[in-house]
Amino acid sequence: xxxxxxxxxxxxxxxxxxxxxGELLGAARALAALTGGKVVAVLPGADGSVLAGGLAAAxxxxxxxxxxxxxxxxxxxxxxxxxxxxxEGPRAVLVASTSVGLDLAPMLGAKLAAPVVxxxxxxxxxxxxxxxxxxxxxxxxxADLTVTAAPAILLLAPGAFRPxxxxxxxxxxxxxxxxPLAAGAVVFEEMIxxxxxxxxxxxxxxxxxxxRGIQQQDNLEVVEELAAALGGAVAASRPIIDQGWLPATRQxxxxxxxxxxxxxxALGISGAPEHVEGMxxxxxxxxxxxxxxxxxxxxAHYGVVADLLEVAPALTQAIKGA
Amino acid sequence: MKIAVVVRQVPxxxxxVEIAASEKTVDLGMATFRANEADDFALEQAILLKExxxxxxxxxxxxxxxxxxxxxTAAAKGADRLIxxxxxxxxxxxxxxxxxxxAQVIRGLAPELVLVGSxxxxxxxxxxxxxxxxxxxxxxxxVVRGVRPAADGGTAVVxxxxxxxxxxxxxxxxxxxxxxxxxxxPPRYVPVSRIxxxxxxxxxxxxxxAVPDASSAVTVRRLYHPAAGQRAEILxxxxxxxxxxxxxxxxxxxxxx
Numbered sequence: 001x002x003x004x005x006x007x008x009x010x011x012x013x014x015x016x017x018x019x020x021x022g023e024l025l026g027a028a029r030a031l032a033a034l035t036g037g038k039v040v041a042v043l044p045g046a047d048g049s050v051l052a053g054g055l056a057a058a059x060x061x062x063x064x065x066x067x068x069x070x071x072x073x074x075x076x077x078x079x080x081x082x083x084x085x086x087x088e089g090p091r092a093v094l095v096a097s098t099s100v101g102l103d104l105a106p107m108l109g110a111k112l113a114a115p116v117v118x119x120x121x122x123x124x125x126x127x128x129x130x131x132x133x134x135x136x137x138x139x140x141x142x143a144d145l146t147v148t149a150a151p152a153i154l155l156l157a158p159g160a161f162r163p164x165x166x167x168x169x170x171x172x173x174x175x176x177x178x179x180p181l182a183a184g185a186v187v188f189e190e191m192i193x194x195x196x197x198x199x200x201x202x203x204x205x206x207x208x209x210x211x212r213g214i215q216q217q218d219n220l221e222v223v224e225e226l227a228a229a230l231g232g233a234v235a236a237s238r239p240i241i242d243q244g245w246l247p248a249t250r251q252x253x254x255x256x257x258x259x260x261x262x263x264x265x266a267l268g269i270s271g272a273p274e275h276v277e278g279m280x281x282x283x284x285x286x287x288x289x290x291x292x293x294x295x296x297x298x299x300a301h302y303g304v305v306a307d308l309l310e311v312a313p314a315l316t317q318a319i320k321g322a
Numbered sequence: 323m324k325i326a327v328v329v330r331q332v333p334x335x336x337x338x339v340e341i342a343a344s345e346k347t348v349d350l351g352m353a354t355f356r357a358n359e360a361d362d363f364a365l366e367q368a369i370l371l372k373e374x375x376x377x378x379x380x381x382x383x384x385x386x387x388x389x390x391x392x393x394x395t396a397a398a399k400g401a402d403r404l405i406x407x408x409x410x411x412x413x414x415x416x417x418x419x420x421x422x423x424x425a426q427v428i429r430g431l432a433p434e435l436v437l438v439g440s441x442x443x444x445x446x447x448x449x450x451x452x453x454x455x456x457x458x459x460x461x462x463x464x465v466v467r468g469v470r471p472a473a474d475g476g477t478a479v480v481x482x483x484x485x486x487x488x489x490x491x492x493x494x495x496x497x498x499x500x501x502x503x504x505x506x507x508p509p510r511y512v513p514v515s516r517i518x519x520x521x522x523x524x525x526x527x528x529x530x531x532a533v534p535d536a537s538s539a540v541t542v543r544r545l546y547h548p549a550a551g552q553r554a555e556i557l558x559x560x561x562x563x564x565x566x567x568x569x570x571x572x573x574x575x576x577x578x579x
Contacts, residue, residue: 013485072482072490074463099465099484102440103501106417106452107462115539116448118441135548137339138443141348142548145446149539185461185495189479194487206577230578242363243508248487255465255483255503263577270335284575286568287554293338295548302571303554304564314565319578 004037007090007151009081010055011100012045014191017054019258020096020156022163025057027123027156028094029164032059034125035091041170042084044077046070049172057168064175068183071191072100075184078107084175085112085151092123092130093153097273098254105155116153117145119273121160138272139295158254158277198249199233205262206232209252209279210240213268213289213308217245222312223267229319235259237275253278267308271296288312323377323471323496325368326433328424328454329396330358330414331387332444338547346542347413348444355387357395360439364502366509367469368437369400375471378402380431382424384409384533390526391517397524398512403431404526409533417450418536424450425457426531433497435478440464440501447540451501463492464501 008024010017021041028039041058043051048063055061062084068076081104085093093108095101097119109116121142122133130147135157201207208227214220220234227234234250241251252259253275264282269275271287271294279285280299287300288308297303304311333339333353340349357365368379380403381396383389393404407423409415415423428436436458438451455462467489468481476496481489483503494500557567572578 014488073492075461099482099490102449103452103462103464106448107456109448110453110456117540118445118447118449134446136444136446137333137348138335140335140339140547141341141545143446143545144543146541146543147539148541152539185498186463187493189491189493191484192481192489192491230572239359242504251487255485255487257486263572263575284571284577286571293547297554297556298548300554302568303556304568305556305558306561306564310561311564311568314561315568318562318565318569319572 003089003091004035005040005088005090006032006035006037006092006094007040007042007085007088008058008094009101009104010041010043011096011098012051017051018096018098020098021055023156023159023161024094024096025055026164027161029057029166031092031123037091040088040090042081044069044080052172056170057164057166058170061170061172062175063172066177066181068181071188073184073186073188074103074107075186076181077104078111079181080175080177081108082111083177090151093151095153095155097155097158101155105153109153112151114151114153115147115149116155117147118155119157120154121157123154135273138270140293157273159273159280194249198247201233201235201250201252201257201259204233204259206230207235207252207259207261207263207282208232208265208267209235209237209269210267210308211237211269212239214240215309217243219309220245222309226312226316229316232261237269237272266296266300267312269296270294271299323371323375323435324431324433325371325377325379325435325437326428326431327361327365327368327379327381327401328436328438328450329361329365329381329383329392330439330442330450331355331383331389331392332358332442335443341545341547345544345546348545350413357392358439358442360441360503362509363505364437364439365396365399365401366507367502367505370506371435371469371471372400380405380433382407382427384414384420384423386414393526394517394520394524395512397520398516399510404524405529406526407529407531414444415533416536416538417445417448417453419534420450421453421457422536423531423533424454427529428458435496436460436499437502438499440466440503447538449501451499455499458499460497460499461494462499462501463494465503466500467502467504468506469500
């Protein structure tokens, strides 16, 4: 018999609790209020005790401490989480759509024969059943789903849930594995950080970002001129970085930088959740896209349905002439 | 190194995604298909590994969408074997069913490395790469954007992507399955003339594999499009007019003088 508890898989980033923990806790608190269960935060790592305070909005914090969990390796992480989930029997397990979460959720689902839903944007309970709204097809479709089995493993869409304002004072417990963890076939060696020297996007007041709508590398000149006119920096969504047209340090989104500039211009960017995660908190967002249904218009304050290659040069002229 | 790559067909998101009258599935009847972007990177990474260290690359795909064009393109890029799994349905299988089918074929290839895109935009329930790894009994790590063969031949060094352009360097014992998000270089361009030439000479093998109809604890009640432009105030007019409006907003907000 499964409990009505909601378990979250907390993550760390560079020695700190990852920002997504706030969203996980926010979603878990809201869902637990509907199921009548408690929120249980699990923090795998080498020594989670110094970070546990950041998860106090949960009802219980389980620290899974082991040297092998100091860097992410899939097999020991899955082993410890499988052990905890089997013992706790939660109604739902909430996982962030991060590099770690995207590995863990499907692996845990397969181990536990549990349903896994990607891109969850809303979670509720109706007639005792878990109701999930999820996005797919790059955010162009939404699906209302009913999940009947427990635990349901839910990968939360980036930025879809508000961090909880609750502070809390959760009890901290140390999870004891029944047997020592074994290193798997995938071994974490080291974290390689980008070399300095390029523009620090996080410090810019104006970011002019481009996506697929730029069409070809030569067209970047148009955007560079606009960024120069505004005294800002050029950034990009993932496809532009993957093409090698701009360095990885210019990527905004889940795998790149999280920016909160005074003004963010999204030019030819569709607005996939992975990108939106990195720019949604910008002060003023103006989007230009030929597709009127592009999800970027959901987060932008102002939008223009047009070709960026026509709007950007005109805007450069307007700025220079202003 | 013997490498197997899975390449899936997905609808091109440049066009709208249609919903069937039942509102419970998509309608792909008029869709234009393309190779899944992350799978395309997986193929590029496989070809790069072959060019660096020798070996062979086999591409495995369900016979769905525009698969023949995708496979001939893969051959033009340097793939050695092209394999399709017969599949006769209007919609692609869910990742769990697809994993069972791909595993039947890939097991017979006995590859040292299996590369699959980390995700596909049409995946709603779980993702193919880790499920296929489990079917094959192989170790798995995903969100990878670079692979190097190690000197010992029994391992590979992989680079897993993390936020802020950080990469986790990991050692993986082979055989293994990697979920690929990016490669050491963008997918290469091949001229249409070369693809057309290979259509006459390259052989596509057909290998039967059962695609099971697995049960799911997830029921779709309704599919729908998100409301467009719910938040943004849309500025209209010719480019010069729109640019003047934006410049005015930027001035008003103190972004520019």
